[in-house]
Amino acid sequence: MRSLISKRVHFIGIGGAGMSGLARISLSHEIVVSGSDAKDSSVVKALQALGATISTSHDAHNVDGADLVVYSTAISTNNPELKRAKELGLVTLTRAAALSILMSESKSIAVAGTHGKTTTSSMMAVALQSCGADPSFAIGGTITASGSNAHRGTGEIFVAEADESDGSFIEYHPFAAIITNIEHDHVDFFATLQDVAQAFVDFAATIKNDGFLTYCADDEGTKALAATITSCALVSYGTGAECDLHLDSIELEAMGSRARAIWRGKVVGFIELQVPGHHNLLNAAAVLATGLNLGFGAAELLTGLATFRGTGRRFEIKGTVHGVRVIDDYGHHPTEIDVTLQAARRFAGDGRLIVIFQPHRYSRTQAFYKEFARVLDLADRTIVLEVYAASEKPIPGVTSRLITDAMNHGEYIPNFIEVTDSVIDNAQPQDVIITLGAGDVSSLAPIIVDGLSRRFG
Structure with a gap:
């Protein structure tokens, strides 16, 4: 990175898993780092603490003064910052191209x-x-x-x-x-x-x-x-x-x-x-x-x-309350869910396995809904949230009901509050509750832990 830039690099979508890593390494090279993301997050706060200047909105003027702009392929070509960077004639690199430069050294x-x-x-x-x-x-x-x-x-x-x-x-x-x-x-x-x-x-x-x-x-x-x-x-x-x-x-x-x-x-x-x-x-x-x-x-x-003690959102234990164990996992493909639930079943022992699953992308749901249904039936109770779009446009006829309709005992509950209330109210000692998916379902795990703490004192 130092071979390309000596002043300031701007990251569009800096809060993402891949982009935030590049920003961290750039900061360690004593490069001035700025960035933008659609929302505030713990990742954004951590980068700000390291010295990055970050806006939680996409604005064309965020790139003013930058020498290099890095963006992920998830960023639209109509993004105002990317358009502005190209109008100014700035060097722009995809995340993969920027990472390849770091790796080449x-x-x-x-x-x-x-x-x-x-x-x-x-x-x-x-x-x-x-x-x-x-x-x-x-x-x-x-x-x-x-x-x-x-x-x-x-x-x-x-x-x-x-x-x-x-x-x-x-x-x-x-x-x-x-x-x-x-x-x-x-x-x-x-x-x-x-x-x-x-x-x-x-x-x-x-x-x-x-x-x-x-x-x-x-x-x-x-x-x-x-x-x-x-x-x-x-x-x-x-x-x-x-x-x-x-x-x-x-x-x-x-x-x-x-x-x-x-x-x-x-x-x-x-x-x-x-x-x-x-x-x-x-x-x-x-x-x-x-x-x-x-x-x-x-x-x-x-x-x-x-x-090695694991990686965030990979069978990550978020808390244990009155014998109820709460796990968060990133699994969003049928094969990943299969191996995760097999491990969760061993972990549960004589307890029940309760899954809250959020499908990720309409296209993946459409392609694999039967496979999702099969592996999710491994749990004692499965609640399926609505599809997390991940910037995809809806596909007519594709909803989470495709999955629950193909299951033996799946429950379609799109409302987050209704889901957490139901799981908290019905939890029993030795249960394993797992939030599963690549979207924002992970936000439910700490809510469930807090709710169990209030319920059981």
Whole structure:
């Protein structure tokens, strides 16, 4: 970033997960940072505390005095700040282009995949810190231990979450990459699974020739992709003995998981996690395989993984009141919800599992409503809120009722107050209540915790 700008950079949509990370790193370079966002938030306040000047409205004059303007692809071309920047002849970069510049100054590791990107990239950063590497990182979620989604490290490695949703991850050209899995998602951008798979093929082709791709051999999509790669080395992980890093002796517990790790025929230790689920063991295996292939020690990597306490909005426990446990999770795709609810069911034990789900985007709801219905029926009670549009225009006939009508016991309740009142009034000790989705459903979790505290005293 310093190579492009010496005075001031302005971020349009600075409160977003990806943009806020770039802003943090820019501030650490002692660049003057300004930005705008449609709403105030804890992220905006944190950046202001670090020295950023932020407006909570989009105004053309916010960019006056800037040397560079960074924007996400979610920003409309009619945004007054973006239009003003182009009228003034300012350099404008997409978020992906700006991130690629930061990554180019380091040995970069890009973490991609339909599911698990945020957790895996967070694990990677923590594991490398345990090795004394002090990596830089830019991640789409907050690492629980550090309370941050980005860091400018002193080491040579940069860990970046590589989001495939708009195809822009082909700009990164990493030294190493992880692909956790490949499924159809982001149906507003990718019409078919084949389109998604091709995007990942294009991404893998950008890995440096002397670098490598770490891929999950348990996933059919990534396994098929790996079979086509000839431009870089391959490192596989999974539960099969043929993998470079394979797991066995797997143990899944209520709030943790454990597995023996075997690296190219040699037992290197046990992965022991404080986060639940088989999927998180695979995420950790990706990190261990990548770290080992980079030359880091197994003991140090495993110690880092053992200290990992999770990422914000990924099976995040928000509170426990009178035995009622409240969890918030970002899951918004049927596969993500499936593994999350399986972990939640183990966590609930003999208690009930109560889910409040908010579908994210009309296009995703239309494409996957039957799959949503199937996995949500794993809960004892499921309340479905109305679709969170995420800037999409409504699609005729597409509402959350598509999901509840296909369920055995789904409840369609669009009113937030009615939902929280119902859940609070009917909660029993040992229940697990989980708010689920990528929209603003997360705001309900603290309200439920507060309401339970008042009810039970």
